[in-house]
Amino acid sequence: MITVKNVSKKYRIYHSPADRLKEIVTRKKYHKDLQALSGISFSVADGETLGIVGENGAGKSTLLKILQGVVIPDEGEVEVTGKVTGLLELGTGFNHELTGIENIYMNGTLLGMSKDEIDSKRDEIINFTELGDAINDPIKTYSSGMLMRLGFSIAIHADPACFLVDEALSVGDAYFQQKCMRAIQAFKEKGGSIIFVSHDMNAVKTLCDAAIFLEKGSMVNFGNTKEVVDLYLNVILQKSHQGDLPVNIQEKKTEKKYNMNYSETSTGEVELVSFKVFNEKGNEISYIESENVIRVVYEIKPLRDFDEPHYGLMIRNTFGVSIFETNTYCMNVETEKIQKDQNVKVEWLMNLPLSPGAYSFSVGVANKGFDRGSFEEYSLLAHDVEVVTILLNDESIVYGGLLNLKPSICILNKD
Numbered sequence: 001m002i003t004v005k006n007v008s009k010k011y012r013i014y015h016s017p018a019d020r021l022k023e024i025v026t027r028k029k030y031h032k033d034l035q036a037l038s039g040i041s042f043s044v045a046d047g048e049t050l051g052i053v054g055e056n057g058a059g060k061s062t063l064l065k066i067l068q069g070v071v072i073p074d075e076g077e078v079e080v081t082g083k084v085t086g087l088l089e090l091g092t093g094f095n096h097e098l099t100g101i102e103n104i105y106m107n108g109t110l111l112g113m114s115k116d117e118i119d120s121k122r123d124e125i126i127n128f129t130e131l132g133d134a135i136n137d138p139i140k141t142y143s144s145g146m147l148m149r150l151g152f153s154i155a156i157h158a159d160p161a162c163f164l165v166d167e168a169l170s171v172g173d174a175y176f177q178q179k180c181m182r183a184i185q186a187f188k189e190k191g192g193s194i195i196f197v198s199h200d201m202n203a204v205k206t207l208c209d210a211a212i213f214l215e216k217g218s219m220v221n222f223g224n225t226k227e228v229v230d231l232y233l234n235v236i237l238q239k240s241h242q243g244d245l246p247v248n249i250q251e252k253k254t255e256k257k258y259n260m261n262y263s264e265t266s267t268g269e270v271e272l273v274s275f276k277v278f279n280e281k282g283n284e285i286s287y288i289e290s291e292n293v294i295r296v297v298y299e300i301k302p303l304r305d306f307d308e309p310h311y312g313l314m315i316r317n318t319f320g321v322s323i324f325e326t327n328t329y330c331m332n333v334e335t336e337k338i339q340k341d342q343n344v345k346v347e348w349l350m351n352l353p354l355s356p357g358a359y360s361f362s363v364g365v366a367n368k369g370f371d372r373g374s375f376e377e378y379s380l381l382a383h384d385v386e387v388v389t390i391l392l393n394d395e396s397i398v399y400g401g402l403l404n405l406k407p408s409i410c411i412l413n414k415d
């Protein structure tokens with residue numbers, strides 16, 4: 001169990017090391033303060049995974065360092081039952097002149113392991129790294145991926161109560177990253193808590209039970225992962241929008257025109273008038289068997305003229321993970337200019353080879369596309385306007401995973 005109460009941290013920024021000295025000698029202020037964290041409070045129960053999201057410089061690493069005891073907060077308290085270890089800033093706690101094995105002893109001791117404990121886990125730690133003979137070489141010869149393998153292996157074997165995971169994990173190759181994720185999952189199943197910092201929103205949604213959105217050191221939101229991540233993505237969208245009007249985020253509650261509660265990021269220049277899903281026979285549906293064709297129809301009302309409008313659709317699973325998303329710009333579909341109050345009906349026809357479950361639909365309208373799918377103006381993003389349940393198709397093969405890729409297979413029996 002981790003409890004963080006009202007934690008704040010200020011850094012002093014000096015232009016040069018000389019300013020630090022001048023300040024001591026003259027007792028005049030030669031620094032400016034940077035509030036890296038203010039008034040952060042949350043708790044993480046045993047077996048729970050908490051995600052932390054936020055833009056660069058939001059204070060995520062500072063918070064992790066405080067939890068690990070590497071940085072002392074100016075105010076507030078952190079209570080941890082047990083040990084906190086993790087993979088922060090590759091190479092911290094390592095001596096680069098020493099070998100991999102020597103560093104296991106040194107770093108293990110720093111993480112609170114006794115010599116006997118390290119002796120007993122030494123082979124397990126080495127085997128997990130799969131570094132082979134390189135474990136006897138000084139770690140100054142290691143690549144960042146090799147350092148990460150060593151750091152992760154020591155940290156996860158140090159018997160922590162809470163494991164901190166940040167972007168350092170991403171320097172590992174795909175094989176080792178998956179191995180780490182399996183080890184983290186096993187740690188969680190044994191009742192360990194995890195704090196996960198990532199810019200990969202799909203990973204946060206899949207792994208975390210709750211999430212925190214940090215902005216400029218303050219907690220903007222703490223709670224349901226999907227809601228926190230959606231809010232974060234909406235804020236990012238607001239910042240990429242270059243139009244004259246600001247994009248506002250609102251929680252919409254409407255009469256049953258479409259789904260009851262959905263969140264909308266909008267400039268107020270486009271309204272979603274209706275949203276419906278039909279089967280092949282033209283009946284409106286809220287459930288359908290997998291691998292059937294659906295027709296999605298939505299109508300929008302522009303409240304101003306658009307020169308280069310584009311229309312998008314996104315399908316997400318119950319974790320909020322995007323299963324498929326695209327738009328007319330990405331599909332190279334030419335669209336016509338639209339004028340104020342001239343409603344537009346957009347129809348999508350597609351097959352849904354998705355595994356059984358509930359899926360939500362989101363609608364986007366933007367103006368002036370560029371690059372591989374960015375827009376100058378994000379006029380409307382209405383999340384989760386409708387939910388459709390996909391039922392098992394008895395005629396389908398039995399498969400696991402998110403969707404049926406309908407493979408063909410060829411087996412050659414050699415004599």
Ligand SMILES: Nc1ncnc2c1ncn2[C@@H]1O[C@H](COP(=O)(O)OP(=O)(O)OP(=O)(O)O)[C@@H](O)[C@H]1O
Nearest residue numbers: 011012034036054055056057058059060061062063
């Ligand atoms: N040792 C330090 N001295 C001075 N300022 C610092 C120090 N460490 C961090 N900061 C500042 O504190 C703020 C928060 O930094 P932090 O590294 O915690 O952000 P972050 O959310 O982890 O960012 P990123 O996503 O880029 O890793 C930033 O403005 C950063 O410049």
